Amino acid sequence: MLATPVDTFEATLRACAPRLAPGAIVTDVGSVKGPLVERMEALVPAGIKVVGAHPVAGKEKTGVAAASSDLFRNALCILTPTSQTDPDALAKVRLLWEACGAHVHEMDPMVHDRVLGAISHLPHVLAFALVNTIAMIQERHLPGLDLQSFAGGGYKDSTRIAASSPEMWRDICLWNRNNLLSQIELYEARLGHIKALLKAGDAEGLTREFTRAKQLREMIT
């Protein structure tokens, strides 16, 4: 039986708690904030200050060998203060991230989880599903071919994040399960719409759908 992600998180915090000096600031770099910031605040001893933080930067690689000294330069770092957050602790954690070159943005922890569910967790789940679909198509319809050997930049870019840590993404998905489930359902509806347009041979509908995506995507670099 695997420990649940929150169990693992709690166990780490409980192990650290007795060693924290009065006035110490506890901060993190987790990808989910709502349930964890709440739990951190409940678990630390009196006098210890909690500041939730999420640097939105990372790679599909893990471990010391994958370290990069400019990982946070010009990256976004989201801090998630609550009504309990100490303003001085918040300011210190902000300075820490700014010193690493990050742009700091503050956000409610629950809003954070909805935003990141959509813009980060959902794309990861979709990438894992795409790679596994390629395996299925190969097994069922193209045995003997190595489908990935025909990949151009499109597939490679869109599945790069499928090489991310399975354990980390399992935990993120479970922590942010409710947001993610409703966002997956919206995605299914959107994909279902394209499928319906394709079935109907609706060239104008497809142009409209693809143009909308292109225009939105071109708003960022």
Next chain:
Amino acid sequence: MLATPVDTFEATLRACAPRLAPGAIVTDVGSVKGPLVERMEALVPAGIKVVGAHPVAGKEKTGVAAASSDLFRNALCILTPTSQTDPDALAKVRLLWEACGAHVHEMDPMVHDRVLGAISHLPHVLAFALVNTIAMIQERHLPGLDLQSFAGGGYKDSTRIAASSPEMWRDICLWNRNNLLSQIELYEARLGHIKALLKAGDAEGLTREFTRAKQLREMIT
């Protein structure tokens, strides 16, 4: 009423046909081969040689300003000879692509469409759907926020191809509609499986699913 893709293709070929010298080779760079190679072979005058070609390289940008002199260097180019293909014409087209630095692979036109449906057309459709889902989530659940402004490398990479030409991808999707529809359905099943694991809180199942994707994706760079 829009012209169907095949109509556009036919019109171009019909306009060129009277100007082709005897022995001329007609080749193309289209992303779908099955129905088009067949049509090309049926439409060219006697003595004209058809060779279907698909360089698997490109960018989300179009037009002369987006040209790149090394676009085809080390890229894959798939040639799709049929029983009617002239071996000398095939060899010449192969030399042309090799001179551009491409690695040439020969494949049956129908197999080509299934392979590229999976490894190229499907990822494009999924990227268009993802960007439009982000728009939906923003409108419905996070009005006032610009969701894309919180994007890290994951979303950016996985949606880069959503900025591709809507007209070109409309045509590719319609040409390869049957393969694409069945592949979208396999994708829906795979995503549905992840959704079920999430709903059940099945940590081991999620780890298995994500690990399988990671292992397969790491087989290519």
